[in-house]
Structures are given as structure tokens and as C-alpha cells.
Amino acid sequence: MANRYLREQNYIDGKWVDADSRATIDVIDPATSVRIGTVPRSGQMETRRAIAAADAAFQTWRRTTALERSQLLRKLHDLILQNQQALAELLTLEQGKPLAEATGEIRASAAYVLWFAEEARRVYGEVVPSPWADRRILVTKEPVGVVAAITPWNFPSSMLARKLAPALAAGCTVVAKPATQTPFSGLAWGVLCEEAGFPQGVVNIVTGSAGEIGDELCFSPIVRKLTFTGSTEIGKVLLAKCAATVKKVSMELGGNAPFIVFDDADIDRAVEGAITSKYRNSGQTCVCTNRFLVQSRIYDRFVEKLAAETGKLRVGPGLEPRTQQGPLIDLRAVERVEELIRDAIDKGAGIAIGGKRHALGGNFFEPTVISGAGSEMLCMKEEIFGPIAPVSRFETEEEAIARANETEFGLAAYFYTADLARAFRVMGSLKYGMVGINEGLITTVEGPFGGFKESGIGKEGGRQGIDDYIDTKYVCLGGLGS
């Protein structure tokens, strides 16, 4: 399929370039296991040049006005919307999600760009009442400098959008490293930024060896901020490396989202929310429900309805219009899901529906509901990242809260209740950065996205989403007389 956003080179200093060695990495369509194309297998030297280009560009980009940056971002936003079909097809091709979801992701990318185009003009400083008659106290805001962005394969467009857009809005320049399995949606940002007219070096995108590129980004004293979305395991490694140069960091890491259904809830609404929250991107979303906790009195009814709705999901290649569940990203992900199911069955759980590879073969897996799940099972403790819904029974509100919080993660949590007092009590007790009450899908550009505990540091989106790209400077202006 010819797609003008499919680029097979790095984007460094406004030029499309190969790896120095000319080595490449194959990119595979997860629906067919066929090669889509290749990207450069870059390493330290290409990354170093990208950082130098970003640093050189920063010297002029930081002096542009907020209005100029806002206007360029608006142009970028318009281009994304004008080309959403091609961008969404590219996303589905390399990532596998249904085209409707891919289109939703591209629109979300555009929304982030527009939001930060607006926020660019509202980065206010302050004049603080001074304790000295002859001096003034000013607080000014400055871009932090060169930003490194490392992004995952599950949302290859929007995860870069919510890093790139606030960075550019604030006056920073960027070196991005997209995930190796889905690099084309990342490289497409190079094409879009070029078309929008961003000066050379302001945005740079390098593909290749995660270790080499990551080390150069983490240890470079020129890079002043690292923003990362991915696994908690790699996030911790990068945090440690960034300590060497005391960089600012933002970390959007793994989750173990509980979805609690109290017995006063509207069950049909809860099941509807459960389907969206669990199976979006075939469960490969960091805010996807990981485990269902359902109050005893309604447990059987909920499991029955959830299994019935799960059974209706149409599995298939993302480019087929009827598809609601695409393939998993690779065979490793399929094997991991199988391992979690095996573990749950060994520990006494049952399968209400699904439970095995889909008849389509390859990376396709049946959406699965596990009944009788318990806290000791791996699927309740670890991030599943796949289409499995373990359901566990609880008796009291206190038990539900305690079990929801019994994890090192703290990204998103959901609960369903019709009791307003309970809604406030439970919301306040959940140790999570994001809470959905009677809602299973809560991500939006207006809301600050981010986790507590080992789920991360910092917020993306919302009014807060630009803060981490800004340094605050205190200026004491003296000698003014009284």
C-alpha cells in the first residue's frame, strides 16, 4: 500500500538519512506477519548528531514568540486532520489496532497538538510582592532545552503527540525514539513537521538500537529532559541513567487497573464500560482494566453478561471494517497471555469464554473472561497487556479498596456505584493518578494523565502537561530606589 507518510529513514536536522552503517530493521504487520518496510538501525553516532542538531535549533527556536509557535502547531494540527485517513492506515498496518481505533488515536494526536498550541500562549510568569522597597521579584518561565522522547508501540502516534506538542509549545526542541515495532507512525511526525514548516533541527527522529540510542539520550548533558512511556522495568533503568546528569524526567509506566463493581451499580452500564476499558487495543493499553472486583451479590450476573458481550467481539485484521479486536503485537505477547491463563487455571480459576488462540492463527487471540480469579494469580498482580478479563469476588467496600490498592502500580482505577457518598469515599481512598467513576474510558486531552507509585512521574495533557517542559527562574531586580 503506497502511503506518503511511510518513511524508511531517520529525520535528523531536517534531512531524511540512513543509519551510518546502512543497516536496517524489518517492520512487520502483526496481522499478517508480512514485512511492511524497514527503518535504520541507528545507534550512538546518529543520536549524537540529532542531539547536536536539536541543540543548535534550540538557540533560535527558544527565541520565537509563543504566538509563532502556537501558529505552527495549529498548522500541524490541521495537517493531521487533513491526512487522518493515511495516518490511521499506517498506524493500523504496523500496530494492528482496528482502523476506527487508529483513526481515534490520530484525532487524539491532533487534539493534543491543538491543546498545546493554545497552552503555548498561557505560560505566564509572575511579579511577586517584594519584601524590599528598592527591589522587584520576578518569576519567569523558560523552555528546559533539548528534550528526549522515547515512546512505545501501543499508541505510537498519540504518545509522541503528548510529548512533542508541549515541548514545542514551550520552546524546546526534540529528539524522539519511537518503538522499533511501530516506528512509521513516529517517523510520520517528521513528515508532518516538515510540511507544517518547523525549522530544521527542531524535531529529530531516530530509530534503531534502544540501548545505544537510550544511553546517548540519558547520558548527554545537552539533553535536559527525558520523557518516556513504556514498561516500569525500562522506566526504572532510564531513571537511574538520567540521575548522572540530573535531568528532568516524565515517566508514564505500567498499570494494574482495578475495575470495581458495587452491588448498587447499574450492571448493564458497568458491563458496557468493562468492554471498552478491557478490550481497547486488544487490552494493550496501560489504562486498560487489568482485574475486575465484583461484589458477591451481583458477581454471577456480571460474569454472565460480561462473557456474553465479550463473545460478541469480532476478531480480525484491523484494516477490515467489521473488526473490533485486532491481533496482539507479536507472538511473544500471545505466549504471555497463554502463560497467564495457564497460571490462573492451575490456581483454580475457570474460563467463562475464550481462553485460546483464535482460529485466524498468527497473533490473534480470543477475548477471554476468567472467573473465580484470586489475588495470588499472576493475571491479578502483573500488567496483562492482552485481552484477558479476570473477575474476582469481594464482600465489603473496605475489602474492595484494600485489594484495589494492593499493588505497586497506581495508574488508573475504575468503579461503578449509584451511591454518591460511596463514590466520594472510594475515590478518595484509591491510590491512583486517574479514577473513572461509572466510566470505563477517561483519557482526554483536557485531563492530566499520569500515575502514582511505580506507574510514573509527571502529567501529560491537561493544563499541567506543559509544566515539565518549563524551567522557573527567580529574578531579583535591585537598585530601583524606594
Ligand SMILES: NC(=O)C1=CN([C@@H]2O[C@H](COP(=O)(O)OP(=O)(O)OC[C@H]3O[C@@H](n4cnc5c(N)ncnc54)[C@H](OP(=O)(O)O)[C@@H]3O)[C@@H](O)[C@H]2O)C=CC1
Ligand atoms: N505504559 C505503557 O503504555 C506501556 C507498557 N508496556 C508494558 O511493557 C511490556 C513490554 O513492552 P515493551 O515494548 O517491551 O516496552 P518497553 O518499555 O521495553 O519499550 C518502550 C520503549 O522503550 C524503548 N526501550 C527499551 N529498552 C530501552 C533501553 N534500554 N533504553 C532506552 N529505551 C529503551 C523501546 O524501544 P524498542 O522498541 O526499540 O525496544 C520503546 O521505544 C508490555 O507488555 C506492557 O506490559 C509496554 C508499552 C507501553
Ligand SMILES: O=C(O)CCCC(=O)O
Ligand atoms: O497505553 C498508554 O500508554 C496510553 C493510553 C492512552 C489512552 O488511554 O488513549
